Amino acid sequence: MQVNGLRTMYAWKEMEAHSALPARKVNVEQLCTSGGSGVVSSSLPVLPTTVEEFPKLPDSQNILTGKQIRSDQLTSHYTPFVADSGNVQPLYPSPSGFSSDLDISSILPQERHTNSTPLVSQSLNEVCLPSAYSSYTGAFQVSTSNIPKDPTEVTWCPDSDQGILNCSDDGITGNNQIQSNSIVMSDDLNKQNEWWSEIMNEDWEELLNDKTVAESQPKVVYPAAQSSQNMSVHQLQTHQSVPCHSGEISAVTGPLSTATAAATKPRMRWTPELHECFVNAVNQLGGSEKATPKGVLKLMKVEGLTIYHVKSHLQKYRTARYRPDLSEGMSEKKITQSQEIPSLDLKTGIDLTEALRLQMEVQKQLHEQLEIQRNLQLRIEEQGKYLQMMFDKQCKTTMDKLHAPSTVEEPSNISSELTQSTAKIEFPDAGSNPIDSNKTQITEQIGNKRKMPDVEPSNHKDVDAVTDSPSSAAKCARVDDEEA
Amino acid sequence: MKFGKRLKKQVEESLPEWRDKFLSYKDLKKLVRLTSAAQPCSRVEAEFVQMLNAEIDKFNAFFVEQEEDFIIRQRELQERIKRVMEDDGTGGSQPSEMEHAKEMSRIRKDIVNFHGEMVLLENYSSINYTGLAKILKKYDKRTGRVLRLPFIEKVLKQPFFTTDLVSEMVKECERTIELVLPVADRGQSEQGGKGELVAAEQSVFRNTIAALMTMQELRKGSSTYGHFSLPPLSLPDLQLPSPIPILQ
Numbered sequence: 001m002q003v004n005g006l007r008t009m010y011a012w013k014e015m016e017a018h019s020a021l022p023a024r025k026v027n028v029e030q031l032c033t034s035g036g037s038g039v040v041s042s043s044l045p046v047l048p049t050t051v052e053e054f055p056k057l058p059d060s061q062n063i064l065t066g067k068q069i070r071s072d073q074l075t076s077h078y079t080p081f082v083a084d085s086g087n088v089q090p091l092y093p094s095p096s097g098f099s100s101d102l103d104i105s106s107i108l109p110q111e112r113h114t115n116s117t118p119l120v121s122q123s124l125n126e127v128c129l130p131s132a133y134s135s136y137t138g139a140f141q142v143s144t145s146n147i148p149k150d151p152t153e154v155t156w157c158p159d160s161d162q163g164i165l166n167c168s169d170d171g172i173t174g175n176n177q178i179q180s181n182s183i184v185m186s187d188d189l190n191k192q193n194e195w196w197s198e199i200m201n202e203d204w205e206e207l208l209n210d211k212t213v214a215e216s217q218p219k220v221v222y223p224a225a226q227s228s229q230n231m232s233v234h235q236l237q238t239h240q241s242v243p244c245h246s247g248e249i250s251a252v253t254g255p256l257s258t259a260t261a262a263a264t265k266p267r268m269r270w271t272p273e274l275h276e277c278f279v280n281a282v283n284q285l286g287g288s289e290k291a292t293p294k295g296v297l298k299l300m301k302v303e304g305l306t307i308y309h310v311k312s313h314l315q316k317y318r319t320a321r322y323r324p325d326l327s328e329g330m331s332e333k334k335i336t337q338s339q340e341i342p343s344l345d346l347k348t349g350i351d352l353t354e355a356l357r358l359q360m361e362v363q364k365q366l367h368e369q370l371e372i373q374r375n376l377q378l379r380i381e382e383q384g385k386y387l388q389m390m391f392d393k394q395c396k397t398t399m400d401k402l403h404a405p406s407t408v409e410e411p412s413n414i415s416s417e418l419t420q421s422t423a424k425i426e427f428p429d430a431g432s433n434p435i436d437s438n439k440t441q442i443t444e445q446i447g448n449k450r451k452m453p454d455v456e457p458s459n460h461k462d463v464d465a466v467t468d469s470p471s472s473a474a475k476c477a478r479v480d481d482e483e484a
Numbered sequence: 485m486k487f488g489k490r491l492k493k494q495v496e497e498s499l500p501e502w503r504d505k506f507l508s509y510k511d512l513k514k515l516v517r518l519t520s521a522a523q524p525c526s527r528v529e530a531e532f533v534q535m536l537n538a539e540i541d542k543f544n545a546f547f548v549e550q551e552e553d554f555i556i557r558q559r560e561l562q563e564r565i566k567r568v569m570e571d572d573g574t575g576g577s578q579p580s581e582m583e584h585a586k587e588m589s590r591i592r593k594d595i596v597n598f599h600g601e602m603v604l605l606e607n608y609s610s611i612n613y614t615g616l617a618k619i620l621k622k623y624d625k626r627t628g629r630v631l632r633l634p635f636i637e638k639v640l641k642q643p644f645f646t647t648d649l650v651s652e653m654v655k656e657c658e659r660t661i662e663l664v665l666p667v668a669d670r671g672q673s674e675q676g677g678k679g680e681l682v683a684a685e686q687s688v689f690r691n692t693i694a695a696l697m698t699m700q701e702l703r704k705g706s707s708t709y710g711h712f713s714l715p716p717l718s719l720p721d722l723q724l725p726s727p728i729p730i731l732q
Contacts, residue, residue, distance in 0.1 A: 267544065269643060270552045272653075275559060313552065320556045352589070353665060356596045359689050360661060363596070366696050367603045367654050370610050373699070374647065376714050377613065381636055388633060 268309045277302065278313060288318045487618055488513065490698050494611060497694035499601075499687060502608065505546045507539055507615040516622050529631070532623065536616070536635070540642055543612050547644035550605050557598055558653055564591055565664060592664055599657040600688035606647050606654070607695040613645055614702065 281299035285291035293311040300310070488509050495506050512535060519528050568587050571580070616639055620632035639645060703714055 267548060267643070268552075269548055270555050271649065272555055272558070275555045279559065313556075316553060316556055320553075320560050353592070356592055357665065359596050359600065359692070360658075360665075362689065362692050362696065363600045363603045364658060366607060366692050366699075367651075369696070369699055370603070370606045371651060373610060373703075373714060374606075374645075377617075378640065380714070381633075381640060384633060385637065 268305075270313065274302070275313075278310070278317070282314070282317070288314065288321055487615065487702065490701055491611060491615060494694055494698050497691050498608075499604070499691060502546075502604075505542060506608070507543075507612045507619075509615045509619065512536070512539075512619045513622065516619065516626055519623070519627055529627075529629065533631070533635075536619075539612075539616070540639065540644070543609070543644035544642055547605065547609060550601075551650060554598070554602055554605070554650065554653055558656070561591065561595055561598060562660070564594075565660065588664070592661075595657060595661055595664060597688050599654060599661065600692055602650050602654045602657065604688065604691055604695065606650055607692075607699075609644050609647050611695075611698065613639065 277300050278296065281296045282288050282291040284299055285295045291314065293307050293314055296314065297305060297307050297310045491506065491509050495503050498506070512532075515532055515535065519532065564587070568584065568591060571584055617632075617636060620635055624630060624632045
């Protein structure tokens with residue numbers, strides 16, 4: 001849809017930006033596709049991520065300087081791996097933002113050691129991100145398996161023509177218009193284009209003229225900076241405001257460092273209540289076609305909600321209402337394939353309702369099993385964590401005892417501890433004691449075989465215990481009994 | 485069958501737009517293999533973690549996006565149902581009854597597919613989680629490091645794994661279906677649109693079946709059964725319909 005139009009729009013930008021890096025193609029449509037329009041074969045060269053792009057483009061992908069090289073190496077290393085659909089997907093978590101703020105790059109090297117680096121860079125990038133880009137950032141975020149941060153896409157924004165809005169350090173939404181737009185099939189191009197340009201024009205004008213929007217910056221709460229040891233991934237608070245007037249969204253933000261003063265990267269997580277609020281606002285404004293994002297935003301009065309969230313959501317909403325078959329993802333495509341599917345006649349004997357029932361049954365089954373599985377997984381991890389704690393404590397105690405004058409008890413303590421540790425094959429290093437870890441590794445191999453049969457039943461028991469008894473202390477005691 | 489193969493099969497069977505959103509298990513495994521067992525340096529670990537983070541970002545973004553779509557669609561479906569239910573009384577002339585029946589039929593199909601897609605999203609979440617857990621275990625095993633536990637804890641809190649909302653919507657959907665699907669409406673009018681509807685369901689249905697089978701396989705006892713493994717899956721006897729042979 002828009003993609004076709006877009007392609008021409010940013011073809012020129014692309015050429016300007018393209019440099020000597022190996023042409024890594026990104027299937028733009030694939031980036032955009034979330035819900036069903038066929039993947040078009042066209043692809044655009046990805047903008048290189050080297051530093052030298054900076055001066056050229058305000059919206060370079062990657063601001064890491066020293067890391068650039070590494071990332072490139074990393075990238076090229078991974079290139080062959082991920083090219084499933086023919087796309088090169090550097091898995092380096094390239095920041096979704098764009099920035100030419102060199103301050104950030106000076107900060108980043110320090111954090112290189114941390115696992116949170118990519119996220120830092122992401123958020124930092126977005127801080128400096130002209131608000132124009134943020135919604136597209138979200139777009140790229142969504143289909144992240146490709147390198148979505150193709151700056152060429154960013155040039156959609158008429159903003160670049162009107163001047164980059166630097167005013168808002170607006171939150172970045174994980175929602176994106178590109179995705180929602182892509183749902184529309186090509187024959188809807190015009191219609192969508194209209195809507196699209198409407199939104200763009202009216203809102204960008206509003207944004208430029210109206211200061212109030214800038215005020216409605218997300219007062220997003222983001223967690224305190226993570227320690228550098230954390231494998232920080234985004235943490236979401238899933239709670240959302242209920243009635244509009246209560247106003248609070250706890251949007252998600254990346255667990256990023258204090259370096260990002262303003263909104264980092266609030267990923268918006270919608271809820272039915274919030275959506276209800278949205279629909280009410282839209283209806284008040286006269287329907288989904290008439291309503292403007294700005295108007296809706298104002299009406300909703302939800303703290304933390306940005307116009308970008310609203311805009312992309314509105315786009316999805318419009319699509320869902322006026323082309324429900326499109327937003328239904330696969331349905332349309334499947335229907336057109338009906339001729340080719342040989343299994344078509346399998347269901348002739350079965351009444352449609354029956355067929356639907358059958359399908360429902362299977363789906364219900366899967367759902368149920370998934371629920372059970374998920375609960376189990378949660379509990380297992382919980383228990384594992386607890387055991388780990390206990391193990392660490394024991395380790396400490398042993399350490400103390402080791403250093404204690406009375407060495408008689410040593411062997412039995414260590415051995416009992418080690419039998420415990422064999423069950424936790426995953427963390428031989430947990431204790432900081434080199435002796436222990438050595439022994440652990442040895443006994444691990446022996447104990448592994450010996451212990452396995454023991455572990456299994458106890459595992460089952462534990463799983464049952466987990467589901468039955470709420471008290472983990474009881475569990476622990478039981479485990480101790482079995483293993484000591 | 486090994487997880488990698490299972491995952492691959494699952495991906496193949498999945499809805500086309502989803503295919504590149506799954507875990508890049510194979511690639512991560514390669515990376516782990518390349519990691520030196522003797523001295524896992526922090527640089528390599530950092531890279532590994534970065535890769536994992538990127539994957540997680542991918543999941544999150546996709547998941548939240550889909551979730552949003554589902555929220556919108558759910559409401560629209562509910563509206564449609566309300567409208568159709570209301571029309572029930574006013575229908576008098578033949579055409580509007582026909583229309584009514586057609587719309588009902590469409591709604592039913594849509595709801596069932598909607599339900600299916602949501603469940604598949606849950607499955608998406610689950611299988612990616614499993615893959616992550618496995619790869620972390622491999623990494624720890626290979627390098628002797630303790631990456632798994634803290635990392636998994638973070639994963640548990642990620643949006644893509646916190647599927648409560650989707651789960652709730654699924655249940656809601658099931659309740660709605662009860663209202664909408666007639667008990668024993670051996671269809672006359674239903675026969676008409678059957679052809680194209682069958683085609684439409686194929687994808688979701690097949691995907692669902694594939695997911696169930698994957699789960700079953702993954703949960704069978706394995707050689708590496710350990711402390712963190714799930715017990716084997718016990719599915720009640722599924723009366724799987726004839727399309728199954730096609731899947732195999």
